[in-house]
Amino acid sequence: xxxxxxxxxxxxxxxxxxxxxxxxxxxxxxxxxxxxxxxxxxxxxxxxxxxxxxxxxxxxxxxxxxxxxxxxxxxxxxxxxxxxxxxxxxxxxxxxxxxxxxxxxxxxxxxxxxxxxxxxxxxxxxxxxxxxxxxxxxxxxxxxxxxxxxxxxxxxxxxxxxxxxxxxxxxxxxxxxxxxxxxxxxxxxxxxxxxxxxx
Amino acid sequence: xxxxxxxxxxxxxxxxxxxxxxxxxxxxxxxxxxxxxxxxxxxxxxxxxxxxxxxxxxxxxxxxxxxxxxxxxxxxxxxxxxxxxxxxxxxxxxxxxxxxxxxxxxxxxxxxxxxxxxxxxxxxxxxxxxxxxxxxxxxxxxxxxxxxxxxxxxxxxxxxxxxxxxxxxxxxxxxxxxxxxxxxxxxxxxxxxxxxxxxxxxxxxxxxxxxxxxxxxxxxxxxxxxxxxxxxxxxxxxxxxxxxxxxxxxxxxxxxxxxxxxxxxxxxxxxxxxxxxx
Numbered sequence: 164x165x166x167x168x169x170x171x172x173x174x175x176x177x178x179x180x181x182x183x184x185x186x187x188x189x190x191x192x193x194x195x196x197x198x199x200x201x202x203x204x205x206x207x208x209x210x211x212x213x214x215x216x217x218x219x220x221x222x223x224x225x226x227x228x229x230x231x232x233x234x235x236x237x238x239x240x241x242x243x244x245x246x247x248x249x250x251x252x253x254x255x256x257x258x259x260x261x262x263x264x265x266x267x268x269x270x271x272x273x274x275x276x277x278x279x280x281x282x283x284x285x286x287x288x289x290x291x292x293x294x295x296x297x298x299x300x301x302x303x304x305x306x307x308x309x310x311x312x313x314x315x316x317x318x319x320x321x322x323x324x325x326x327x328x329x330x331x332x333x334x335x336x337x338x339x340x341x342x343x344x345x346x347x348x349x350x351x352x353x354x355x356x357x358x359x360x361x362x
Numbered sequence: 363x364x365x366x367x368x369x370x371x372x373x374x375x376x377x378x379x380x381x382x383x384x385x386x387x388x389x390x391x392x393x394x395x396x397x398x399x400x401x402x403x404x405x406x407x408x409x410x411x412x413x414x415x416x417x418x419x420x421x422x423x424x425x426x427x428x429x430x431x432x433x434x435x436x437x438x439x440x441x442x443x444x445x446x447x448x449x450x451x452x453x454x455x456x457x458x459x460x461x462x463x464x465x466x467x468x469x470x471x472x473x474x475x476x477x478x479x480x481x482x483x484x485x486x487x488x489x490x491x492x493x494x495x496x497x498x499x500x501x502x503x504x505x506x507x508x509x510x511x512x513x514x515x516x517x518x519x520x521x522x523x524x525x526x527x528x529x530x531x532x533x534x535x536x537x538x539x540x541x542x543x544x545x546x547x548x549x550x551x552x553x554x555x556x557x558x559x560x561x562x563x564x565x566x567x568x569x570x571x572x573x574x575x576x577x578x579x580x581x582x583x584x585x586x587x588x589x590x591x592x593x594x595x596x597x598x599x600x601x602x603x604x605x606x607x608x609x610x611x612x613x614x615x616x617x618x619x620x621x622x623x624x625x626x627x628x629x630x631x632x633x634x635x636x637x638x639x640x
Contacts, residue, residue, distance in 0.1 A: 180429045191425045199420040213427055279631040288417040311415050336372035343411045
């Protein structure tokens with residue numbers, strides 16, 4: 164039976180570093196995805212992930228379980244990303260969306276079932292989305308990332324961002340609205356699914 | 363719920379969009395969407411944006427972070443790293459060093475009827491081969507100190523135990539003679555020297571030499587065994603490292619092949635696209 168995060172945290176606090184390594188194994192991908200989407204650089208995202216787990220390990224005795232371990236980890240990661248952006252004094256880095264970088268396409272490992280056409284389209288859309296996300300304020304971008312890619316509830320995001328629930332929804336609404344306009348401006352108008360608008 | 367609260371309500375719109383709304387509010391809002399075209403369009407647009415967001419995937423990354431307590435930095439060439447020696451090996455190494463020290467120092471054990479037992483290191487030998495009275499060790503308790511001085515500090519050479527046993531045996535054998543001589547007024551040096559008279563040089567050396575020879579042989583055998591084991595360990599580690607390197611090269615070759623295939627497919631695609639555009 165797989166141990167829960169809470170059980171692994173308790174064992175880690177008791178000095179079992181293997182349990183903490185299980186937590187790392189469980190959460191390193193989501194944390195890396197969050198860090199990468201926040202700062203847009205693979206190497207720096209890896210550094211942020213490493214630092215996040217190191218800080219979590221050191222602060223583990225002070226973690227009393229008021230929040231979920233994952234939420235606590237997300238908060239550490241977002242703080243590190245914000246520190247990184249302040250330290251670097253620059254906006255998140257994203258490849259220019261124009262054109263298709265063949266080298267990058269080759270270096271990635273697409274799934275076997277994905278055709279080249281699909282891969283090109285997905286890559287292009289991915290770049291446009293990444294580029295459009297840059298225009299969002301940090302709070303809106305974080306709210307969208309936590310909701311869209313990590314499935315946090317409004318309440319969890321509110322606790323993580325330290326703001327009221329309604330503020331989270333407003334940030335999400337404003338962020339998605341800006342993204343819609345940005346994608347249209349960049350030539351990627353939202354493709355409405357069939358029957359959309361009708362529940 | 364009135365129409366004013368349903369229209370232009372981001373709170374409700376987000377709750378509905380992310381399915382965090384209670385069933386009754388959902389029903390009300392869905393009924394509203396059927397009659398309000400702007401709200402229905404906004405919901406559709408926001409859903410489309412969410413669909414686009416799904417396309418944004420981070421690149422694959424090799425993470426593999428681990429917390430390691432008190433980890434020593436890994437040697438660049440692991441097979442060259444000598445593993446930590448067990449206690450018995452450390453003892454054998456210390457004994458070897460002691461033996462080498464004894465050999466280098468040219469340890470010389472002599473007994474003379476006039477001067478008593480003397481243990482000398484090669485570098486402390488006088489020009490004359492006859493041991494002088496000052497360097498001679500006169501009493502059994504002092505013999506041990508002299509022998510220790512010839513060896514490395516703290517080294518427990520195997521022959522020490524044998525020498526100590528011999529010393530005890532000699533002390534037992536000479537005990538009556540020593541007791542008798544105590545009655546006669548004499549200096550300590552004369553008395554102790556006299557107590558050793560019953561044993562001749564040849565007899566003493568015949569007892570000591572086999573012990574030293576046996577100890578030396580034992581040391582050589584242990585050292586040979588240890589060296590053989592270290593060589594085997596190094597060879598095993600080297601083979602394991604070579605296997606890992608071979609595996610890594612195989613993975614790289616596989617990835618390179620896949621990359622070439624993808625690039626070829628990409629070029630074909632670009633060719634097709636360019637032909638269509640012409």
